[in-house]
Amino acid sequence: MTISTHLILVSAQPIPNITPILDDSLRPQKVVMLVSPDMTERSQALENIFKPRGIRIERCTIDNPWDAEHISDRILDLLAQYPDGGIALNATGGTKLMSIAAYEAFRSCELPIYYIHPEQDRLLWLSPGKPAQDLADCLRLKDYLMAYGAEKVDIPEPAGVAEPIRRLTRQLIADIDRYASELSTLNYLALNADNPQLTVEIDSGPQSRPHLWEMLDLFEQAGLCRINGHSLKFVDAQARFTANGGWLEMFAYAECLGLKKASGIQDIACNITISRHPAGKTAVKNEIDIGLIKANRLHLIECKTKSYRDSAQGADVLYKLDSLRDLMGGLQGKAMLISFNTLDKSSRARAKELNITLCSLSELKNLQQQLKKWLSPNG
Known part of the structure; x- marks a missing residue:
């Protein structure tokens, strides 16, 4: 029998509804969506993903998702x-x-029935008893985020990390113990260069703060700033952002790009902005430092160079990341916090409780290995 139509049951976890439809070996000509009143917005998000791919859409509405007899009658009428x-x-x-x-x-x-294994990303045939099959890894970041309610997803044009920035970030990480104490000063200088000239005065000299000036020299060699006496001038707003913590994001992004082919990353981007408009609420914007899709699962990475004055600050970062992971990644979403500074014992315990992977301070020297483990099925 040729299967040209799929019936899907729209729910708050949309990815198992999407992945079989986008797999070329299974792609139907038409999708019928069984939609309850509370899933109207989700069904529209799915339609926005399917229709541009030439798939016809039909809705089969039900009044009560907990009335088995009513649901059965609606489906039998459809069949x-x-x-x-x-x-x-x-x-x-x-x-x-x-x-x-x-x-x-x-x-x-x-009639044929299948079920999607959420963790293994496999299609299991319940009837008839055909062998299970792996689903194609074809889901993209924008589709994934839109499926979870993003009305607008701004993803910068694909780009790598320039070699001078790679050299700079590798040097900072290699000498992390040397520069750690002066990082907050660098952040402070970049923050206070928020003026039309992008300039700031450095209070201390090279003799009193040698590690700070060594670090500034690295940024100048990378073409991000110019130093004239005690005056520091950034070449543009992006350079100031890089000095104000963006360099860690660039380092992590470069490491992820280096793993893209070997680890089967199907889509990756940094500096992603999501706009949502929850029903009855004002519009909400969220930012993702690094987002990637692996095995049709969303992986979120947050990068922080700030110091945590107390456990409350660490907890706040973790809870925000946990909330965003659940909101935009669903039950199978994964999250990692990459921090230049280490978190205290209670924050580390909280991260473990929230199932958020941590990589900080000296661990950053082995970030690629940490990422490989995190991206593995059991990571």
Whole structure:
């Protein structure tokens, strides 16, 4: 039987509804969405992903996602339009009653049913009993974020990290113990250069603060600033951002790019801005330092060079990252905090509790190995 139509059960976890549709070996001509009243916005987000790919969309609405008899009647009415078959059920989404009712209706009509294993990214055939199959890793960052409710996703044009910046960041990490104490001063200088001239005066001289001046010299060699006496001038706003902590993001992004092919990263970007408009609330913007998709799962990386004065500051960073991971990554989303400064014992325990991977201070020297482990299925 040729399957040209898929019935999907729209739910708060949209990725299992998307990945089979985008797989060329499974892609249907048409998708029918079983939609409850509370999933209207989710169904629109899915339509915005499918339609540009030439897939026809039809909605089958239900009044109550917890009324099994009502759901069964709606599905059986739908299946009457397919007397020769050609339609398959994705039983992964919806409420449990939606899934059970849809499963029983398809079984009674001897029509194919499949389920998506959320952690293994595999399609399991429930009926007929065909072998399971791995799903193609074709999901992109923008589609993923839009599926979770982002109305607008701003992703910069794909670009690498310039070699002078790579050399600078590698040097900073290699001598992390040497420069750690002066990092806050560098951040302070860059923060106070927020003026039309992008300039700031350095209070101390090279003899009293040798490590600070060594670090400034590295930034000058990278072409990011000019030093004239005690006057520091950044070449542009991006250079000032790089000095004000952006260099750690560039280092982490370069390390991720180096792993893209070997680790099977299917999409990656930095400086991502998401705009959402939750129902009944004002518009919300979120920023993602680094986002990537691996095995059709969203991985978020937050980079921080700030010092944590107390455990409350560390907790605040972790809770925000946890909230964003859950909001935009769903149940399978993963998060990592890359910090130039170490977090205290209670914050580290909290990160473990929240299932957020930490990499800080001297651990940054082995960041690529840390990333490899994190990107692995059990990382």
